[in-house]
Structure formats: structure tokens, C-alpha cells
Amino acid sequence: MATAAAKAVLLLASLLQMTAVVVVRASHVVYPELQSLEAKQVEKKLRTGYHFQPPKHWINDPNGPMYYKGLYHLFYQYNPKGSVWGNIVWAHSVSTDLIDWTALEPGIYPSKTFDVKGCWSGSATVLPSGVPAIMYTGIDPDERQVQNVAYPVNLSDPFLREWVKPDYNPIIFPDSGINASAFRDPTTAWYGPDGHWRLVVGSKVNMKGLAVLYRSRDFKTWVKAHHPLHSAHTGMWECPDFFPVAVAGGSRHHRRGVDTAELHDRAVAEEVKYVLKVSLDLTRFEYYTVGRYNHATDRYIPDAAFPDNDYGLRYDYGDFYASKSFYDPAKRRRIVWGWANESDTVPDDRRKGWAGIQAIPRKLWLSPDGKQLVQWPVEELEALRSKHVNVSDKVIKSGDNFKVTGFKSVQSDVDMVFAIKDLSKAEKFEPAWRNDAQALCTRLGSHVKGGVGPFGLWVLASGDLKERTAVFFRVFKAGNASSHVVLMCNDPTKSSYESQAYRPTFAGFVDVDIAKNKKIALRTLIDHSVVESFGARGKTCILTRVYPRKAIGDDAHLFVFNNGESDVKITNLDAWEMKTPKMNAGEQ
Ligand SMILES: *[C@@H]1O[C@H](CO)[C@@H](O)[C@H](O)[C@H]1NC(C)=O
Ligand SMILES: *[C@@H]1O[C@H](CO)[C@@H](O)[C@H](O)[C@H]1NC(C)=O
Ligand SMILES: *[C@@H]1O[C@H](CO)[C@@H](O)[C@H](O)[C@H]1NC(C)=O
Ligand SMILES: *[C@@H]1O[C@H](CO)[C@@H](O)[C@H](O)[C@H]1NC(C)=O
Ligand SMILES: *[C@H]1O[C@@H](CO)[C@H](O)[C@@H](O)[C@@H]1NC(C)=O
Numbered sequence: 001m002a003t004a005a006a007k008a009v010l011l012l013a014s015l016l017q018m019t020a021v022v023v024v025r026a027s028h029v030v031y032p033e034l035q036s037l038e039a040k041q042v043e044k045k046l047r048t049g050y051h052f053q054p055p056k057h058w059i060n061d062p063n064g065p066m067y068y069k070g071l072y073h074l075f076y077q078y079n080p081k082g083s084v085w086g087n088i089v090w091a092h093s094v095s096t097d098l099i100d101w102t103a104l105e106p107g108i109y110p111s112k113t114f115d116v117k118g119c120w121s122g123s124a125t126v127l128p129s130g131v132p133a134i135m136y137t138g139i140d141p142d143e144r145q146v147q148n149v150a151y152p153v154n155l156s157d158p159f160l161r162e163w164v165k166p167d168y169n170p171i172i173f174p175d176s177g178i179n180a181s182a183f184r185d186p187t188t189a190w191y192g193p194d195g196h197w198r199l200v201v202g203s204k205v206n207m208k209g210l211a212v213l214y215r216s217r218d219f220k221t222w223v224k225a226h227h228p229l230h231s232a233h234t235g236m237w238e239c240p241d242f243f244p245v246a247v248a249g250g251s252r253h254h255r256r257g258v259d260t261a262e263l264h265d266r267a268v269a270e271e272v273k274y275v276l277k278v279s280l281d282l283t284r285f286e287y288y289t290v291g292r293y294n295h296a297t298d299r300y301i302p303d304a305a306f307p308d309n310d311y312g313l314r315y316d317y318g319d320f321y322a323s324k325s326f327y328d329p330a331k332r333r334r335i336v337w338g339w340a341n342e343s344d345t346v347p348d349d350r351r352k353g354w355a356g357i358q359a360i361p362r363k364l365w366l367s368p369d370g371k372q373l374v375q376w377p378v379e380e381l382e383a384l385r386s387k388h389v390n391v392s393d394k395v396i397k398s399g400d401n402f403k404v405t406g407f408k409s410v411q412s413d414v415d416m417v418f419a420i421k422d423l424s425k426a427e428k429f430e431p432a433w434r435n436d437a438q439a440l441c442t443r444l445g446s447h448v449k450g451g452v453g454p455f456g457l458w459v460l461a462s463g464d465l466k467e468r469t470a471v472f473f474r475v476f477k478a479g480n481a482s483s484h485v486v487l488m489c490n491d492p493t494k495s496s497y498e499s500q501a502y503r504p505t506f507a508g509f510v511d512v513d514i515a516k517n518k519k520i521a522l523r524t525l526i527d528h529s530v531v532e533s534f535g536a537r538g539k540t541c542i543l544t545r546v547y548p549r550k551a552i553g554d555d556a557h558l559f560v561f562n563n564g565e566s567d568v569k570i571t572n573l574d575a576w577e578m579k580t581p582k583m584n585a586g587e588q
Pocket of ligand 2: 180
């Protein structure tokens with residue numbers, strides 16, 4: 001039986017390779033003949049336990065997250081008919097705590113001329129009257145990308161089940177200056193001191209990515225501004241996100257979120273900076289800059305310290321795309337959602353019956369020194385922690401590893417601190433490496449011995465260590481003795497026995513003064529086929545998808561390793577098994 005099944009999979013794989021009509025449309029590879037093939041079964045083995053996902057089928061971008069009348073709403077791009085991209089609707093889920101989710105009927109789906117060929121990504125804006133509005137990209141009969149607005153039918157319904165799209169849509173139409181095939185993903189709107197609403201739409205002209213700016217008095221008639229809010233030579237900008245963040249030293253706590261609705265308030269404006277995040281269609285990675293927004297000229301100017309290109313800072317250096325943030329008035333914080341696609345193959349996804357998850361929602365704020373954003377899993381996640389184990393003051397000598405026992409790590413939360421006494425053995429850092437953490441990490445994987453590091457975790461590891469995903473640090477000495485460079489990596493190249501099409505090493509630098517406190521923290525959320533890590537308390541984040549064959553269920557282990565010459569110490573390690581929340585079962 002097993003052999004027959006394996007053969008069937010192989011046959012399907014080869015059939016797909018030979019016959020699939022592969023079309024690339026708006027950045028998604030399209031398999032027309034697979035789009036409406038419903039999953040016959042849902043393979044549970046590697047499904048995540050506490051990450052957001054529907055019971056089956058394909059998902060991509062998070063859309064229109066918001067808080068309304070005591071409920072968190074998350075919409076997302078969803079194929080109700082299959083496990084590849086296609087037939088996209090705005091699936092809709094609600095939660096009281098961002099942990100347990102209830103699936104409702106799709107909120108927005110093709111039903112009018114202005115969205116008959118698709119309802120793509122967009123954002124929610126809660127108007128001053130308390131009425132939420134959704135702006136999204138519709139695909140019209142001529143395949144043009146247009147922007148539409150939708151309103152709830154019943155404002156007394158906290159579930160916001162039904163949405164109406166007024167007949168005056170589309171509210172924003174691509175004029176002759178805009179490429180109608182590259183014009184999508186409207187942001188949350190903000191209100192200016194001149195009494196005009198504003199929003200931006202992602203676009204491009206040749207290789208220039210654009211945040212095209214529109215203004216409106218009544219939220220109905222929108223006029224394009226003479227210049228974009230911002231642009232850069234990176235190719236198409238998808239899913240732009242523009243929002244304020246509090247500056248340390250202002251009157252509000254710097255970790256507190258700021259509502260886009262407050263953008264025009266002068267007192268607020270003086271103690272905030274602005275963030276522009278874009279998703280690069282060409283590289284499939286995102287970057288952000290922090291800067292100033294000039295209300296008079298309606299331009300955003302990134303601070304000089306932030307590279308405004310592919311080398312820019314990322315929320316996440318791994319598998320994390322099309323992210324979207326929202327302001328949560330209940331806890332006065334800004335939360336960011338991001339999509340993590342699968343790293344397996346299309347036949348794998350057909351067999352599994354599902355593809356795509358959302359990363360754990362993260363609270364996001366500007367670091368006190370203003371040099372970067374910091375992210376941390378929402379505190380609600382800690383309610384899922386159950387069985388706990390801990391380790392403290394444990395030295396891991398050069399070349400050694402240590403197995404953390406007494407709990408099941410396959411669905412867990414691990415939070416730890418490493419101490420490094422001696423930095424003298426740190427390898428020399430070449431300035432040329434600055435621009436490409438990923439290449440450096442690919443070259444110096446976890447198995448390449450170093451001076452200080454590589455040290456870190458082997459997660460989803462089989463008992464014999466033949467399967468393992470490494471999350472680790474490596475410390476280098478910069479040009480002079482007093483400064484160090486810390487690299488954080490995620491190496492999944494040994495994550496599975498079986499070959500897997502896409503298994504890149506991901507990496508980012510960590511902005512910490514390691515010589516000063518000689519410590520570095522690491523938190524890793526492990527969830528069957530996801531490894532989501534937060535270095536230095538959220539300064540550098542990396543999410544990876546992996547598909548172990550042996551290291552599954554109770555056979556998935558957790559090790560701490562040190563492949564550097566210098567000893568490192570686990571100051572403390574706390575690990576918890578994580579409970580499985582209610583994840584999108586339908587309404588009772
Ligand atoms: C609107 O929603 C409220 C709360 O769920 C419900 O009681 C009411 O019947 C709804 N109104 C209509 C017209 O459906
Ligand atoms: C418009 O965008 C599409 C999609 O990226 C691209 O294929 C096309 O070449 C663009 N057209 C022009 C005139 O730039
Ligand atoms: C481990 O955690 C327990 C509480 O769960 C605590 O009482 C104990 O002190 C901790 N031990 C170490 C070594 O940190
Ligand atoms: C060492 O390098 C750092 C950063 O590269 C620099 O800020 C510092 O001034 C340098 N110190 C000396 C003594 O050259
Ligand atoms: C996720 O899947 C991998 C493997 O197919 C692709 O290489 C990535 O480009 C893709 N990521 C996104 C954001 O689409």
C-alpha cells in the first residue's frame with residue numbers, strides 16, 4: 001500500500017511537471033488545472049498547531065486586520081476550492097484574544113463587475129464615526145486592477161459578517177499614467193490636517209516601485225496626487241504599509257502603538273516617526289525604512305541611516321511576506337501579521353490539501369535608539385504555555401551539545417539566554433560581508449566550526465541528529481577590537497532526509513553590543529513545520545518552513561549546540577509545550 005501510494009505521488013509529480021500550464025500572474029504561479037481541485041483529504045502530520053491556518057486549502061496575504069466591538073478580525077486571501085493559488089476570496093475569521101479563531105463565511109468575494117475576476121489584498125480603516133471601511137483591489141472584466149470600498153451591512157453585528165460594495169465602485173481607477181496590471185493593495189487611510197483622507201496603492205514604472213498617493217474629502221471621490229508618497233528603484237511595490245511609531249523620550253511609552261487616525265494631530269506628529277514597509281514582487285522579500293512624513297508636501301523621507309532598497313531592514317529575514325499591521329485600541333499596540341508560504345512543492349501541497357500559514361501576530365515598536373523596529377509575539381500567546389522545563393547555568397563546551405529533555409518540543413515555545421565569557425576567539429569580519437548576511441550564513445552553516453559560535457538550537461531534530469534545523473548565532477570581530485558583529489542564522493539544509501525543492505539558509509545581523517553585556521537572548525516558536533525565531537528580544541526575526549520525516553511528533557527533539565572554539569553558557573532556558581487553540585473550526 002505504502003509503495004503504491006508513493007508511486008502515485010511520484011506519478012502525479014511527473015505528470016505535473018510535464019502537463020502543468022504554468023502561468024505567472026500578479027506574482028503568483030498559476031496552475032489552472034489544479035485551481036479547483038478540492039482536497040480529498042487533509043494530511044495532519046506537519047500541520048501547525050498554534051499558527052493561523054484554515055482547515056484546508058491555499059492561503060496567502062493577511063488582509064484588513066482590525067479590532068471592532070471586542071473582536072479581532074482577520075481576513076486573508078484564500079482559495080476555497082484548492083491548495084494552489086486561485087479563486088481568491090477574502091476568508092474571514094474572528095477572535096477575542098488573537099489565539100482562538102472562529103471561521104466565518106468569506107467577507108468579500110467576486111460579485112460585481114468591478115471585482116468579477118478577483119478580490120485581492122487590501123486594508124481596513126476604522127472611520128472616526130466608528131464605521132469600518134475595507135479598501136481592496138478588484139480585478140475587472142478587462143483584467144485591470146482597480147480599488148474598491150466595502151462597508152458592513154449591519155454595524156450592530158460585532159462579527160461583521162456581511163459586506164456591501166456600493167455601486168459607485170471602483171473608487172480608484174488606473175489612469176493613463178498607471179500600469180493597470182501593477183496597481184494594487186491599498187493601505188489603511190489616514191486623515192490630514194487639511195480635511196482630506198489619504199491612502200497609497202502599490203505600483204511601479206519600469207523598475208521604480210511606487211506608493212501612489214490618493215486624496216479624498218468624502219472617502220468616495222479619490223484624486224491622485226501629483227507625486228507619489230515615496231518611490232525607489234526596487235521593482236514593483238506590493239502591500240505597502242505606512243504608519244506612525246512612538247519615539248522613545250516622548251510623552252507616551254515608546255512601545256505603545258500609534259493609530260494612523262492620529263497622524264494629523266500636531267502634538268502626536270512631533271513625537272512620532274513613520275514607517276514605510278513594502279513587499280518586493282521581484283525578490284519576494286520585504287523591507288522597511290523609518291523616517292519623517294512632511295504633512296505640507298505629503299512626502300515621506302526615510303532617515304539616511306535606513307537603506308532604501310533590497311538591502312533595507314526586514315521585519316523578518318526568512319519566509320514572511322505581504323505583511324500588514326493594524327492598531328489595536330484595546331491594548332494600545334501595533335500588531336503585524338505576515339504570510340509564510342510553503343517551501344515544499346506543488347505536488348506536496350496537493351497531497352497535504354493545504355498550503356500557507358500566517359506567522360504569529362507580533363507586537364511592533366521602534367527601538368529606543370531609533371535604529372530599527374522590534375517585534376515580539378503578542379503576549380496572549382503565553383496563555384498556550386503548558387508543561388514547562390528549565391535549565392540554568394549550564395556550560396556547553398566547544399564541540400558539545402546538550403539535549404533538553406522532559407517535554408515534547410514539536411509544538412513548543414523556547415526562551416533562553418546565552419552568555420559568552422570570552423570574545424577573544426571571534427573570527428575577523430570582512431566589511432564586504434555587510435550587505436549579504438544570507439550568503440555569509442550559507443557559506444558558514446552551523447556545521448562550519450568558528451571562534452565564537454556557531455552556537456544555538458537544533459530544533460525538530462531526530463534522535464540521531466540526522467535531521468535538524470539549526471537556529472544560531474556567530475560572533476565576529478569587526479575592524480577594531482572593541483566592536484563585534486553578530487550574525488543570526490537559520491540553517492534548514494539538514495531539516496529533512498528527503499529532498500525538498502526550496503531550502504535556503506536565512507540570516508540577518510543583530511544590532512547588539514555583545515562586548516558590553518556578553519549575553520544574547522533567543523526565543524524560538526516551534527510548531528511542526530514552522531520555526532519562528534526572535535533574536536535579541538525581537539531585534540532580528542527569522543521564520544522558516546521545514547518538513548522533517550523522522551523528527552515528527554514525539555520523535556522531534558531539542559538540542560543546544562556549540563560548534564565554536566569558545567565555551568558558551570546557557571544562563572537560563574525556559575521551554576514550554578504549547579496547547580492547541582481553537583483554530584478556525586466553523587461557527588458552532
Ligand atoms: C444586526 O446584528 C445584530 C447583532 O448581531 C442582530 O441582533 C440584528 O438582528 C441584526 N440586524 C439585521 C437587520 O440583521
Ligand atoms: C505593466 O505591468 C505588467 C505586470 O508586471 C508588465 O508585464 C508590463 O510589462 C507592464 N507594462 C508596462 C507598459 O510597463
Ligand atoms: C525552574 O522553574 C521552576 C518553576 O517552574 C522554578 O521553581 C525553578 O527555580 C527553576 N529552576 C531553575 C534551575 O531555573
Ligand atoms: C571601532 O569600530 C567602530 C565601528 O566600526 C567605531 O564606532 C569605533 O569608533 C572604532 N573604534 C576605534 C578605537 O577605532
Ligand atoms: C515561497 O515559496 C518558495 C518556494 O516555492 C518561493 O521560492 C518563494 O518565492 C515563495 N515566497 C513568496 C513570498 O511567494
